[in-house]
């Protein structure tokens with residue numbers, strides 16, 4: 290009787306043990322400890338890669354209905370743009386673009402690299418603004434321009450930021466700056482007043498509406514109305530957001546009202562990359578005889594060559 294019972298229990302227990310052992314073996318094959326994962330060179334490389342590609346991942350193409358667009362831009366990466374402007378934008382779910390002179394990062398009054406990286410992770414577009422922000426046209430030898438524009442792109446990349454667009458300090462726009470920007474970047478933003486056609490026809494001559502101390506929220510509202518009525522792209526540029534009455538600063542109250550104007554404008558708020566990549570597909574034309582449509586063509590942006598340097602030293 291005892292032997293029979295042991296025999297019976299054995300036939301119940303042995304299959305259960307075998308199933309448990311084989312399951313554990315199979316799962317164990319695919320399991321790595323956290324330590325193994327973190328120290329696996331391939332895994333680590335993948336993590337680094339995804340960190341450096343964060344800008345490309347964040348800036349998604351927009352769905353565009355042919356209407357006007359607005360971009361909020363901040364020049365020079367001032368501290369107040371991070372400490373004051375950024376929370377005001379976040380409260381309104383607005384993203385902006387930041388033009389960074391890489392040689393000034395970390396100096397007093399300017400953002401740190403970690404602050405700039407945080408903004409890029411939050412969906413802001415970081416653009417290049419040279420290394421040392423020289424506005425002196427006599428500095429602009431070919432070698433200096435090459436170093437300032439190309440070097441800034443390298444500096445940004447070394448901090449995990451891919452900057453495809455360039456903002457010229459003070460709007461200095463010598464022929465060698467334009468030519469170098471065409472080699473290193475997809476666009477050049479000047480300090481010239483105006484609005485940009487959509488799709489963009491002059492990516493190396495982007496115009497702006499710059500906010501200064503005397504600019505009113507009503508001025509900003511009128512710029513937004515113009516972009517809406519003419520179906521154009523307006524880039525609104527700010528410098529410091531503080532109450533010191535300096536020429537290029539904007540008071541915190543006025544800035545807050547201006548951001549309400551933007552949020553309530555009905556215009557789509559976009560990053561430079563999103564506006565620049567908009568293209569118009571040519572209308573489909575049936576080919577006689579085959580009945581198949583012609584391949585869709587995209588409009589090639591027309592670049593108007595500048596024959597004379599256009600300099601505007603009134604803006605930063």
Ligand SMILES: [Zn+2]
Nearest residue numbers: 364365458605
């Ligand atoms: Zn600047």
